Amino acid sequence: MAAPGEAPGAAEKNSLQQDGDGIVTNQSVTVAGHEFFSHFMAAWRDKPDNERYTLAVRERPSARLGSLVRIEFARRTVYETRLPPSRAQLRALGANAAEAAYQAVLADTQRVLVGEPDLARDEF
Numbered sequence: 001m002a003a004p005g006e007a008p009g010a011a012e013k014n015s016l017q018q019d020g021d022g023i024v025t026n027q028s029v030t031v032a033g034h035e036f037f038s039h040f041m042a043a044w045r046d047k048p049d050n051e052r053y054t055l056a057v058r059e060r061p062s063a064r065l066g067s068l069v070r071i072e073f074a075r076r077t078v079y080e081t082r083l084p085p086s087r088a089q090l091r092a093l094g095a096n097a098a099e100a101a102y103q104a105v106l107a108d109t110q111r112v113l114v115g116e117p118d119l120a121r122d123e124f
Helices: 010-018 031-044 087-113
Strands: 024-027 055-060 068-073 076-082
Touching: 024 031, 031 055, 031 068, 031 087, 068 087, 076 087
Parallel strands: 024 055
Antiparallel strands: 055 068, 068 076
């Protein structure tokens, strides 16, 4: 219901803006991929304003090359790595991935907000 003097639908729009939290999707398929994702999420939750961004964590397992993990933001890969054969390294790898992805997301967001008319998108 719109408040007096407020346009119809404005209350719904305000509530949608408040509920527009970001999410992180998990498309891992191996045990190592799931463990990497859990360590990544533990580190990601500690980042300021992490709930504002929507990420996709995708895993492509390969018997010959090992699992390739990509973290995507706005349909762009912001981080990519191969999972090591030893699961002992996954905790540090997940924390490093969270930091690298967060920095890439901030840089991408900053690039969009600070549009430089003299530079093309790939020159920024």
